[in-house]
Amino acid sequence: MFTLEDIDGVEIDRRAALYGPLADAVRELIDATIRTETDADVIRDVEATVRAATTRLRDRQIDGAYGVRFTPDGTGMPWGNAVVGLRNPIAPPLDIERDEDGRHHSRFTLGAAYEGPPGHVHGGVCALVLDHLLGMTASPGDKPNFTGTLTLRYRRATPLGPLHAEARIDRVEGVKTFVVGTLSDAEGVTVEAEGVFITPAWARD
Numbered sequence: 001m002f003t004l005e006d007i008d009g010v011e012i013d014r015r016a017a018l019y020g021p022l023a024d025a026v027r028e029l030i031d032a033t034i035r036t037e038t039d040a041d042v043i044r045d046v047e048a049t050v051r052a053a054t055t056r057l058r059d060r061q062i063d064g065a066y067g068v069r070f071t072p073d074g075t076g077m078p079w080g081n082a083v084v085g086l087r088n089p090i091a092p093p094l095d096i097e098r099d100e101d102g103r104h105h106s107r108f109t110l111g112a113a114y115e116g117p118p119g120h121v122h123g124g125v126c127a128l129v130l131d132h133l134l135g136m137t138a139s140p141g142d143k144p145n146f147t148g149t150l151t152l153r154y155r156r157a158t159p160l161g162p163l164h165a166e167a168r169i170d171r172v173e174g175v176k177t178f179v180v181g182t183l184s185d186a187e188g189v190t191v192e193a194e195g196v197f198i199t200p201a202w203a204r205d
């Protein structure tokens with residue numbers, strides 16, 4: 001499930017510098033695809049260009065999904081992840097910081113690709129972001145904790161644009177870690193979350 005990638009920091013940096021800008025460019029492409037009003041012939045031409053680029057990338061590719069890879073020194077490379085994946089253009093991506101006290105938080109921007117209600121973030125995208133942030137918060141060491149139950153209270157619509165999310169562990173009871181968190185815009189909290197994250201049987205002591 002988690003795979004070891006036997007590479008050093010220099011090689012991680014080289015790969016990040018190679019694939020990160022490609023994912024950024026495709027993110028821009030997604031946004032432009034949603035918002036363009038250019039001429040029909042330009043759109044057909046760009047479609048052909050994009051299809052040709054996809055064929056070139058598929059020239060050599062891995063079987064299946066990217067997986068969650070780790071290097072020997074414990075550096076995580078969840079580069080295909082839907083929330084933080086450096087190689088995943090549908091990931092915003094979130095850059096998550098961890099405080100000394102275990103609190104996790106992130107500032108990020110969600111644009112047109114994440115729309116649900118007009119001008120606002122899709123409720124499932126709010127859940128996606130909070131699930132991941134709370135999951136990271138629940139898994140501070142080398143032991144993964146999976147989402148068992150995630151409960152959300154949507155207090156008001158979340159506008160597209162700059163946002164902030166944070167989470168902290170509320171309590172730990174055996175294999176269950178209870179985490180609480182929020183998603184906010186500049187005016188304050190839009191979504192409250194609480195989750196029960198559980199150590200899977202194969203990772204228990």
Ligand SMILES: CCCCC/C=C\C/C=C\C/C=C\C/C=C\CCCC(=O)SCCNC(=O)CCNC(=O)[C@H](O)C(C)(C)COP(=O)(O)OP(=O)(O)OC[C@H]1O[C@@H](n2cnc3c(N)ncnc32)[C@H](O)[C@@H]1OP(=O)(O)O
Pocket residue numbers: 068076078081131132135136139143144145146147148149174175176196198199200201
């Ligand atoms: C994790 C994906 C990797 C992403 C990593 C990315 C980057 C960072 C890298 C490393 C960090 C690692 C991970 C954290 C990061 C992100 C997390 C993202 C969150 C996800 O995207 S994660 C995918 C969605 N998630 C699932 O795919 C879970 C499917 N499911 C299962 O894998 C099992 O079902 C499990 C493990 C949930 C339970 O394991 P089980 O069934 O063996 O549990 P068991 O019966 O032993 O119960 C023991 C006690 O938990 C209670 N309990 C059981 N089930 C419960 C539930 N659902 N809700 C509330 N309480 C529950 C019982 O009532 C009992 O409580 P009590 O002890 O009090 O009696």
